[in-house]
Amino acid sequence: MRAIRHTLRIALATAVLSIPAVASAQPAPLPSWNQNAVKEAILAFVEATTREGSPGFVPRAERIAVFDNDGTLWVEQPMYVQLAFALDRVKALAPQHPEWKSKPPFSAVLAGDLKALAASGEKGIVELVMATHAGMSTEEFAKIVTAWLDGSRHPRFQRPYTEVVYQPMLELLAYLRQKGFKTYIVSGGGIDFMRPFTEKVYGVPPEQVVGSSIETQYEISNGKPVLMRLPKIAFIDDKAGKPVGIERFIGRRPLLAFGNSDGDQQMLEWTAAGRGSRLMGLVHHTDEKREYAYDRSSDFGRLDKALDEALAKGWLVVDMKRDWKKVFAFEP
Amino acid sequence: MRAIRHTLRIALATAVLSIPAVASAQPAPLPSWNQNAVKEAILAFVEATTREGSPGFVPRAERIAVFDNDGTLWVEQPMYVQLAFALDRVKALAPQHPEWKSKPPFSAVLAGDLKALAASGEKGIVELVMATHAGMSTEEFAKIVTAWLDGSRHPRFQRPYTEVVYQPMLELLAYLRQKGFKTYIVSGGGIDFMRPFTEKVYGVPPEQVVGSSIETQYEISNGKPVLMRLPKIAFIDDKAGKPVGIERFIGRRPLLAFGNSDGDQQMLEWTAAGRGSRLMGLVHHTDEKREYAYDRSSDFGRLDKALDEALAKGWLVVDMKRDWKKVFAFEP
Numbered sequence: 001m002r003a004i005r006h007t008l009r010i011a012l013a014t015a016v017l018s019i020p021a022v023a024s025a026q027p028a029p030l031p032s033w034n035q036n037a038v039k040e041a042i043l044a045f046v047e048a049t050t051r052e053g054s055p056g057f058v059p060r061a062e063r064i065a066v067f068d069n070d071g072t073l074w075v076e077q078p079m080y081v082q083l084a085f086a087l088d089r090v091k092a093l094a095p096q097h098p099e100w101k102s103k104p105p106f107s108a109v110l111a112g113d114l115k116a117l118a119a120s121g122e123k124g125i126v127e128l129v130m131a132t133h134a135g136m137s138t139e140e141f142a143k144i145v146t147a148w149l150d151g152s153r154h155p156r157f158q159r160p161y162t163e164v165v166y167q168p169m170l171e172l173l174a175y176l177r178q179k180g181f182k183t184y185i186v187s188g189g190g191i192d193f194m195r196p197f198t199e200k201v202y203g204v205p206p207e208q209v210v211g212s213s214i215e216t217q218y219e220i221s222n223g224k225p226v227l228m229r230l231p232k233i234a235f236i237d238d239k240a241g242k243p244v245g246i247e248r249f250i251g252r253r254p255l256l257a258f259g260n261s262d263g264d265q266q267m268l269e270w271t272a273a274g275r276g277s278r279l280m281g282l283v284h285h286t287d288e289k290r291e292y293a294y295d296r297s298s299d300f301g302r303l304d305k306a307l308d309e310a311l312a313k314g315w316l317v318v319d320m321k322r323d324w325k326k327v328f329a330f331e332p
Numbered sequence: 333m334r335a336i337r338h339t340l341r342i343a344l345a346t347a348v349l350s351i352p353a354v355a356s357a358q359p360a361p362l363p364s365w366n367q368n369a370v371k372e373a374i375l376a377f378v379e380a381t382t383r384e385g386s387p388g389f390v391p392r393a394e395r396i397a398v399f400d401n402d403g404t405l406w407v408e409q410p411m412y413v414q415l416a417f418a419l420d421r422v423k424a425l426a427p428q429h430p431e432w433k434s435k436p437p438f439s440a441v442l443a444g445d446l447k448a449l450a451a452s453g454e455k456g457i458v459e460l461v462m463a464t465h466a467g468m469s470t471e472e473f474a475k476i477v478t479a480w481l482d483g484s485r486h487p488r489f490q491r492p493y494t495e496v497v498y499q500p501m502l503e504l505l506a507y508l509r510q511k512g513f514k515t516y517i518v519s520g521g522g523i524d525f526m527r528p529f530t531e532k533v534y535g536v537p538p539e540q541v542v543g544s545s546i547e548t549q550y551e552i553s554n555g556k557p558v559l560m561r562l563p564k565i566a567f568i569d570d571k572a573g574k575p576v577g578i579e580r581f582i583g584r585r586p587l588l589a590f591g592n593s594d595g596d597q598q599m600l601e602w603t604a605a606g607r608g609s610r611l612m613g614l615v616h617h618t619d620e621k622r623e624y625a626y627d628r629s630s631d632f633g634r635l636d637k638a639l640d641e642a643l644a645k646g647w648l649v650v651d652m653k654r655d656w657k658k659v660f661a662f663e664p
Contacts, residue, residue: 061537138579182539195583205393206583213580218572218598225598225605227579240550247470247559248545249581251527251538266550266557273557
């Protein structure tokens, strides 16, 4: 509550002075955000933390901004993109694994029986991931991911997944970088599934991507060093794992954090507990027409406890329908 | 061999053209390096990879340079600095652990019996590390490290450890950054032991430090989120672990890598296996008078197999005595 109150206070104090000054120098930031209190809170926070002489000024080196990926930067419905990848890989690899026809959870995937797949639970999903994400070198895996992203389409929008990304969030990433922030992705998704596209799509280089990972092993193969991907989980960057991942990879507490689900709750709490003013944001999926509407009972990207905490503590809740002028760049 | 031959060829081609041009614009780089083939190879490599239009030009985003810490950037004799820290912490904590007086390896430390300590082997060292590095929050640990670094002195040089750093390597780090390289530390040492000082001492920010780590756990303590340090190893960033750490934290292959021991061998191999020209370097400790002379039989920073590979493959071997005009900034 204090953080947002502080933010709004600064907004009132600085809006008249600083925002027009910026607008005259370059195009107004965040054009796909509607002009309302949410957009103003973001602009005011960034101005207050980056304008020299401001009481809330934060040195450039400490301007760390972290973003969840699934549901925060790109679409996570009707299922996580990485799960769609795993299912497609099972189908592609099935001819080499005749035993999969009668072996759950593979049999469920091959029969297109998503209900049976769901019944296989987390154990089943982990089995699918290991069968499709391990057993090759890191370089081979990156090529497989890139080829799949190039060749597949989102079932509803009929666009490559890398186009089904939120235009307002791309603008926020770019605006923050322009203001000296270092933008990171901190996702429950696989780090090696994201790195092949994050630089091109989000402007986030591989070294600023934090995610879940499996073990790799250094080997010499035909006289050449390779890192082989092993079917063993190394780190799960979700829920209470997100602050752990942030501390391990970045070693600084974020100044700004954006998520959209209960998987981001601890990351936002960890951010909020830092000294001075911090910005914690949630993307609330409220727009069935342009995207999807879901929260407390969704299988993917459930937003329940984190929404309660956000409302109680005055974190920024972005209402997609109300706050975004445009959701995707490809909209008419 | 190819890499160094390529480097030297470029050196001949570019030395006359490009180095004087740089020299006229700003102070000549690497002033504490003697003017010889080693210095020239470094300058030529950096020029060839960073000068626009050069056939070996590498885009700024891909200019990743990785440095080992112990024995490459700061002194690792008569023992690793972090081991000196652990021994001092055992002594400081002993009053709260009366049982340590008779319990190896703690009893060996308290009796000052380094021979008995060595006999406790890796298991003993891990026990010491866990007793001194775990059981507190990440913030508390950073404060303990900072206070210790401020208060302790290197036994021979009688300076804070953060001053017993190699001046020529500081110059190399600064020169690389000036040329658009992102400089990383990739060390077997503890990531949380290094981060409190690397920015100030080396100009390397916390998010560019890769190292060994123990597990941490997110907890709410007195209503405040903390990351508690657990007595369990998470990752050993040494030997074959270094390429693994590089891939996990950075996700790009280095263009340049510097180490000084067998612990760096795989990191240099991984770097060398990249496309195009790469620079692999070893600091060879040959100067008993100004620093220390050790290699194939040293307990700390043993350099044996990596030296053979470097000599066989034509990697750059920096002879401290021959190549460095000055070792420490505090030298007369």
